[in-house]
Amino acid sequence: EAQVTQNPRYLITVTGKKLTVTCSQNMNHEYMSWYRQDPGLGLRQIYYSMNVEVTDKGDVPEGYKVSRKEKRNFPLILESPSPNQTSLYFCASSSTGRSYEQYFGPGTRLTVT
Amino acid sequence: AQSVAQPEDQVNVAEGNPLTVKCTYSVSGNPYLFWYVQYPNRGLQFLLKYITGDNLVKGSYGFEAEFNKSQTSFHLKKPSALVSDSALYFCAVRDYGQNFVFGPGTRLSVLP
Numbered sequence: 696e697a698q699v700t701q702n703p704r705y706l707i708t709v710t711g712k713k714l715t716v717t718c719s720q721n722m723n724h725e726y727m728s729w730y731r732q733d734p735g736l737g738l739r740q741i742y743y744s745m746n747v748e749v750t751d752k753g754d755v756p757e758g759y760k761v762s763r764k765e766k767r768n769f770p771l772i773l774e775s776p777s778p779n780q781t782s783l784y785f786c787a788s789s790s791t792g793r794s795y796e797q798y799f800g801p802g803t804r805l806t807v808t
Numbered sequence: 809a810q811s812v813a814q815p816e817d818q819v820n821v822a823e824g825n826p827l828t829v830k831c832t833y834s835v836s837g838n839p840y841l842f843w844y845v846q847y848p849n850r851g852l853q854f855l856l857k858y859i860t861g862d863n864l865v866k867g868s869y870g871f872e873a874e875f876n877k878s879q880t881s882f883h884l885k886k887p888s889a890l891v892s893d894s895a896l897y898f899c900a901v902r903d904y905g906q907n908f909v910f911g912p913g914t915r916l917s918v919l920p
Contacts, residue, residue: 699851726906736912737812737898737912737913738852738898738910739910740907740908740909740910743906743907754909785851785852787852796857797842797854797908798854799844799851799852799853801850801851
């Protein structure tokens with residue numbers, strides 16, 4: 696089954712404790728992206744990657760890091776989480792080309808206290 | 809910079825009636841436009857897209873959208889709403905680059 700998986704689905708942590716949210720896709724997609732969803736703000740793009748070793752900032756990259764060492768994986772790293780990073784996070788992937796129709800993971804709800 | 813507006817936070821419609829969820833955008837160059845739907849506790853699902861060609865685009869679950877370049881709009885429509893259409897709907901735009909911008913979302917409630 697074609698899918699995007701994220702782990703963990705739920706995470707409660709404390710300020711300053713480094714964490715990683717994993718994202719993996721099995722569709723051989725070149726393009727992968729991370730978003731955060733906050734009430735009233737919709738989805739905002741954090742980082743995206745056009746292919747292995749190619750990443751770029753989205754609209755809200757501050758406080759986040761990503762890496763793309765393998766085509767299927769695109770982890771999101773919070774080196775020193777803060778309460779304002781409490782949010783619902785989505786990973787997405789798509790093939791490149793004209794359409795960029797994205798497939799989304801189920802989401803990771805992060806709470807930073 | 810590109811932007812997307814969804815002027816209605818909430819749209820209520822009776823089952824069987826037509827529905828419209830509005831979206832306007834601002835982007836440099838030719839827009840790639842998308843609609844996604846989010847059901848409770850789920851990720852987003854693709855509904856339809858406009859890249860080029862006919863201004864009326866048909867998508868999943870009987871939804872369609874009309875691209876209007878002069879009004880910079882991409883409204884989502886369905887001729888006959890179902891209770892199961894109740895969800896959160898997002899309009900999104902991609903410009904010539906690889907950056908996607910989503911609107912704030914519109915909650916659709918279809919009343920039986």
